[in-house]
Amino acid sequence: MNAPGFAVRDLTVVLGRGKRAARVVRGVSWSVEAGATLGVVGESGSGKSMTVLASAGLLPPPAAVTGSALLGGRDLLKLSRRELEGIRGRRLGFVFQDPMTSLNPLLTVERQITEGIEEHLGATRRAARDSARVLLETVGIPDPDRRLDAYPHQLSGGMRQRVMIAIALSCGPDVLIADEPTTALDVTTQAQILDLVRERQERTGMAVVWISHDLAVVGGLADDVVVMYGGQVVEQAPVETLHSAPAHPYTRGLLGARPVLGRRRDQLTAIPGTPPDPRALPSGCVFFDRCPVKGDPRCETQVPDLVEVGRRHFARTFCPEDQ
Amino acid sequence: MRSEPGPGTGQDAQSVPLLDVRNLCVRFPGPREGRHRSWVHAVEDVSFAVDRGQTLGLVGESGSGKSTIGNALTRLVPPTSGTVHLDGQDVLAARGAPARELRRRIAMVFQDPYASLDPRRTAGATVREPMDVHRMLSGRAERNRRVAELLDLVGLVRETAARYPHELSGGQRQRVSIARALAADPDLVVLDEATASLDVSVQAQIMNLLRELQGELGLTYLFVSHDLAAVEHMSHHVVVMYLGRLMETGTTDHLYTRPAHPYTQALMSAVPDPDPATERNRERILLGGDPPSPLDPPSGCVFRTRCPLAVDECAGPVPQTTVSANHFAWCIRTGESLSPERLRRFVH
Ligand SMILES: Nc1ncnc2c1ncn2[C@@H]1O[C@H](COP(=O)(O)OP(=O)(O)OP(=O)(O)O)[C@@H](O)[C@H]1O
Ligand SMILES: Nc1ncnc2c1ncn2[C@@H]1O[C@H](COP(=O)(O)OP(=O)(O)O)[C@@H](O)[C@H]1O
Ligand code: SF4
Ligand code: SF4
Ligand SMILES: [Mg+2]
Ligand SMILES: [Mg+2]
Secondary structure (H helix, E strand, O other), rough: OOOOOEEEEEEEEEEEOOOOOEEEEEEEEEEEEEEEEEEEEEEOOOOOOHHHHHHHOOOOOOEEEEEEEEEEOHHHHHHOOHHHHHHEEOEEEOOOOHHHHHHHOOOHHHHHHHHHHHHHHHOOOOHHHHHHHHHHOOOOOOOHHHOOOOOOHOOOOHHHHHHHHHHHHOOOOOOEEEOOOOOOOOOHHHHEEEEEEEEHHHHHOOOEEEEEOOOOHHHOOOEEEEEEOOOOOEEEEEHHHHHHHHHHHHHHHHHHHHOOOOOOOOOOOOOOOOOOOOOOOOOOOOOOOHOOOOOOOHOOOOOOOOEEEEEOEEOOOOOOOOO | OOOOOOOOOOOOOOOOEEEEEEEEEEEEEEEEEEHHHEEEEEEEEEEHHHOOEEEEEEOOOOOOOOHHHHHHHOOOOOOEEEEEEOOEEOOOOOOOOHHHHHHHHHEOOOOOHHHHOOOOOOHHHHHHHHHHHOOOOHHHHHHHHHHHHHHHHHOOHHHHHOOOOHHHOOHHHHHHHHHHHHHHOOEEEEEEOOOOOOOOHHHHHHHHHHHHHHHOOOOOEEEOOOOOHHHHOOOOOOEEOOOOOOEEEEEHHHHOOOOOHHHHHHHHHHHOOOOOOOOOOOOOOOOOOOOOOOOOOOOOOOOOOOOOOHHHHHHOOEEOOOOOOOEEOOOOOOOOOOHHHHOOOOOO
């Protein structure tokens, strides 16, 4: 296992210019080692997708991206388009939330899987078809021979997502980035897909970045979890720590908001209000408006730093102890 | 065929449930194969009832027929057979004025508040529309006053009335949809994945709101969802469906503490536990593959192609079996639950 892992350093994304500029990712850093899984959680609009899209050079020019994205000692943000294309699909596999927009409706499943294998690995058409069949089998698609000739619209949502994963895995990537790949799927299909990725990771030692808006989904998969809010990392910790001793009021809110099977409560602890507008961010703590704690005079005026509050545990709040 | 009062009815067998659905079948025309027309068996022989002021949760995988049931109740799709009664009145047979009145009494909230709100209409106009349609209250001024009250009720500031959908967040849009659903003063609200497209934190806001409204207004809900934890949180009774059929029904407490049907057990076991330590060590039943096509459902028990307990007899008729009072399962091996030893053979 000598896969390199993946890291983003001080990543910033600004969309648009001047007064209307939206600062959607603000100085995000995290890393994931080979064989490990990083969970990224946070509600919609918190900048999860923008972070990973920017790190893979997938944002078109009007987006201003700074910082770095390191894969095997190389900064992806400094590579030419050509070089990047050689890395994406080959060493970096991507799975998006909506497989319909990322699969080509005009190509058969076979073509979409074999394209990368032929291009990146120089396989013959025949050999590529064989690997495609094996891949479909590994991602749990019944009757793979028939499915190879199918078009995306002939597959169910769960099957399309499994095809996406087959494509992402086709060249044996060092890093798999999965952006809410199971959000639209049934729990049964989700369980199949989580298992599949775990199994594959055990065999190949790839690093995995798994994005979700639901902490429970990354619980059984991730080693470390990053919680994003308003374009920033507000907490980062090993998954067990995050669950047993969340330090940021937002993380505690997320944990309390989800109903848990077999543990009925009368009221869910909803987080009131809505996330901040990235075009008009508050001058103090980004969570100030919705925070039930607000336990420090600086909350309203100063942006808290991401500080170490425990072993490998960081939180961006002035009041990490106030439960 | 069952024709006793469906599961979901309260203890009191004498009282008329607010909603009583019996032997509902909905089939859609499928593709033509030669001279034969195939049929999508979306809902097959489904019966249940809901008492006033209660919530019935309808849960199952995608394609199990949940939305089709909601759509049949609100007459958005025509049922093939079966009956639906609201407060003792036949919903499907009604025509003219009584039909309109029944339509007023059943409201619907959909999954995606973005798609279900008219982008060119202000929130106020959207909420007022059902009152306009049903000619409620006298005059526009009074209706607008009611709009303000409704917005209040769902936790929106009155100024929201002037806003367009794109100016609202997902949670705010769903609150507008709920206000609109309440505008015609319904008895029953069908909530079809009403929280599914929302963030966890906003889902909690909306679920809390729905429960408050139920307490205040005595509303009856049909809570359609594929989220088992959300259904447990919201419902008094639960109906589990697979491929258009009932698998198991019961009070929420019974069904969630002692699921008797292998499908329910598999569904519950697929839900990740938020505690990572528990999640990593627990044994799970993994269902392989996907549900079969509703064009050509398996004979007998439709779950048998994926059921870990399936035996030859499962291809024959499947009777309703009683697990306990008000708790039923459609499985010939009800009670032989997936014991730990049995389970181990199916964990992956
Ligand atoms: N208008 C229609 N014409 C043909 N088939 C239909 C139609 N509406 C629904 N179906 C089919 O009926 C079955 C039940 O669909 P339904 O939408 O009720 O499922 P559901 O349980 O609500 O699923 P989901 O969780 O995906 O919303 C599916 O096989 C679906 O493809
Ligand atoms: N194509 C786009 N144009 C303008 N703003 C966008 C676009 N895509 C995303 N955004 C904005 O960027 C911010 C972060 O979005 P995103 O990274 O997609 O969030 P997440 O993945 O966490 O839901 C949000 O405020 C969102 O509205
Ligand atoms: S810094 Fe203050 S406002 Fe921000 S999360 Fe901490 S307590 Fe809340
Ligand atoms: S009837 Fe047979 S196939 Fe169906 S759920 Fe019961 S054991 Fe499984
Ligand atoms: Mg996203
Ligand atoms: Mg539906």
